[in-house]
Amino acid sequence: MVEKLVKDVDPSLKLIRECGYSDNIVLEVKRGKTLYILKMAYAGCPWGIKHLRNEVEILGLAHDVEGITHLVQQYDDVSWCASPMLKEYYHGEVANAKIRNPRAQKRLRRTVRDLHALGIANIDVAWKNVVVAPSGDDAKIVDLGIGTVYNRAWGYVPYSTFRKMKAIDLRRLYRLFG
Ligand SMILES: Nc1ncnc2c1ncn2[C@@H]1O[C@H](COP(=O)(O)OP(=O)(O)OP(=O)(O)O)[C@@H](O)[C@H]1O
Ligand SMILES: [Mg+2]
Numbered sequence: 001m002v003e004k005l006v007k008d009v010d011p012s013l014k015l016i017r018e019c020g021y022s023d024n025i026v027l028e029v030k031r032g033k034t035l036y037i038l039k040m041a042y043a044g045c046p047w048g049i050k051h052l053r054n055e056v057e058i059l060g061l062a063h064d065v066e067g068i069t070h071l072v073q074q075y076d077d078v079s080w081c082a083s084p085m086l087k088e089y090y091h092g093e094v095a096n097a098k099i100r101n102p103r104a105q106k107r108l109r110r111t112v113r114d115l116h117a118l119g120i121a122n123i124d125v126a127w128k129n130v131v132v133a134p135s136g137d138d139a140k141i142v143d144l145g146i147g148t149v150y151n152r153a154w155g156y157v158p159y160s161t162f163r164k165m166k167a168i169d170l171r172r173l174y175r176l177f178g
Pocket of ligand 1 (some may be wrong): 019020022027088091094128145
């Protein structure tokens, strides 16, 4: 069933595996020799659809940030799935142990600061959203779905709230470091 879903979204993709347990559908897929993540929401789940749309908006704003997995392609809805998107795959393991490597820590600090500088906070810097390379010396944030965009012109959130969100992001990041 999941294989068919992948083919319905994009016939050039092949299912490799389902990733963890999630409110959304998150699949590791392959096109040729390259791995990607295919992520989509359940059509009847408004929270999931909001997560996906929000993530697409943030990935658009953050296309130059290095320590995240970027948007590759978006698709039309298919059968019971909404807002499918293809993202870069990052090889490694979720951060279920403390991240002690100084290079990985530096990369993640830089990534969070780069996102903050673009007006993106509330990044949900949790272990399951951070993938650490097998060498341990690099890491990426793989899920920006609940992020919040602070935009001076439109005022999505008041600046005081945005500042608090930034402080929470850094606190959560340092908690991952132990
Ligand atoms: N770009 C990626 N590269 C490698 N692995 C990834 C990538 N994106 C997601 N994963 C894997 O899939 C899991 C779920 O992905 P993601 O966090 O995007 O989904 P989610 O619906 O927000 O799940 P959750 O609610 O558990 O955070 C991650 O914990 C990670 O193991
Ligand atoms: Mg997540």
